[in-house]
Amino acid sequence: MNDLVLKNGHALAVPLAPVTAERPCRPDTDKFIERPYLPRASVAPSAEEPDGSIHHATKYQNYSVMQQHCVYWDTDRDGVIWPLDTWNGFRDLGFNILFSFFAAFMIHLSLALPTRIGITYLPDPFFRIYPRNNPCLQARFEDMWTKYSVSHTHRFNPPPTTMTLSELWNFMHGNRLAMDAFGWAAASMEWVTTFFLIQKDGVVEKEDVRKVIDGSLFFEISNARKNSKEGWNKGFGFGGDGFVGGEKMLPFGL
Numbered sequence: 001m002n003d004l005v006l007k008n009g010h011a012l013a014v015p016l017a018p019v020t021a022e023r024p025c026r027p028d029t030d031k032f033i034e035r036p037y038l039p040r041a042s043v044a045p046s047a048e049e050p051d052g053s054i055h056h057a058t059k060y061q062n063y064s065v066m067q068q069h070c071v072y073w074d075t076d077r078d079g080v081i082w083p084l085d086t087w088n089g090f091r092d093l094g095f096n097i098l099f100s101f102f103a104a105f106m107i108h109l110s111l112a113l114p115t116r117i118g119i120t121y122l123p124d125p126f127f128r129i130y131p132r133n134n135p136c137l138q139a140r141f142e143d144m145w146t147k148y149s150v151s152h153t154h155r156f157n158p159p160p161t162t163m164t165l166s167e168l169w170n171f172m173h174g175n176r177l178a179m180d181a182f183g184w185a186a187a188s189m190e191w192v193t194t195f196f197l198i199q200k201d202g203v204v205e206k207e208d209v210r211k212v213i214d215g216s217l218f219f220e221i222s223n224a225r226k227n228s229k230e231g232w233n234k235g236f237g238f239g240g241d242g243f244v245g246g247e248k249m250l251p252f253g254l
Contacts, residue, residue: 012024012025012027023146023148023174024146024147025139025146025147026047026139026142026143026145026146026159029138029139029142029143032046032047032050033045033046033050033138033139033142034050036137036139036142037137037139038137039135039136039137040052040065040136040137040138041064041065041133042057042060042061042062042063042064042065043065043214044057044065044068044136044138044141044211044213044214045136046138046206046207046210047159048161048206048207049207049210052214053210053211053214053216055216056068056215056216056219057214064132064133064134065135065136066131066132066134066135067079067131067132067133068214068215068216069131069212069215070129070215071215072089072215072218072219072222073085073089073218074131075088079130079131080129080130081128081129081130082126082128083105083108083126083128084104086104086108086129087100087101087104090103090104092222092226093218093222093225093232094231094235103193106189107129108127108128108129109127110186111129112124112127112128112129115130115131115132116130118130136213136214141210144171145159145160145163145206146159146160147171147174148163148167148168148170148174149162149163160206161205161206161207162205162206163203163204163206163209164202164203165195165199165202168191171191172184172187172191175187194209194212196235196236197212197221197234197235198212198217198234198235199234200233200234208234
């Protein structure tokens with residue numbers, strides 16, 4: 001059956017709106033994930049991992065997916081992320097002093113007030129971040145890969161599982177909101193940083209991106225850098241702990 005037409009004859013793409021064919025939704029997500037249109041409160045599944053990060057999701061089963069994403073940075077588990085927490089988190093991921101300082105400064109400058117508004121309109125003098133609930137809608141995550149990966153032209157056989165930096169840029173561009181310059185800048189910084197952290201051979205893997213969403217990958221990278229000689233073998237590496245990429249090249253950290 002043509003994958004652009006449903007059994008009842010409803011078209012998923014039409015010739016006078018080419019974007020409907022250029023950026024198709026994934027039509028078979030429900031074969032792998034039960035009711036993927038329902039947001040998951042505490043699990044971030046994918047077609048490849050329908051139960052998500054099992055150990056991580058079980059350990060933090062009372063946390064929302066957004067809170068799980070942030071728990072790595074919230075070292076004392078008090079629901080508040082201090083600038084020093086963010087600094088230490090980036091250092092443990094292997095980023096150098098300069099990048100870690102810049103990231104902590106920009107993240108807390110931009111997110112301290114928006115995340116505090118739910119509590120009070122008074123700004124936080126310490127620029128702390130207050131993580132809140134944000135459920136995970138997996139249908140949209142699966143659509144991201146069929147819409148913006150070049151390999152989607154293969155008509156989902158096999159489904160695309162990698163993206164280049166330019167494809168991530170197209171994804172950000174295609175999901176921008178008008179008159180939201182802050183959102184554009186924040187998304188660009190987040191995704192470029194993610195690319196720096198997890199790319200290998202110029203692409204990011206879908207499973208790594210999923211684990212960034214639920215935060216489990218942060219623990220994985222930190223543990224690999226601390227407890228193994230090989231370190232983390234993806235990303236560019238910035239010498240933060242002596243590793244450049246996955247190779248220990250410096251006898252000291254930067």
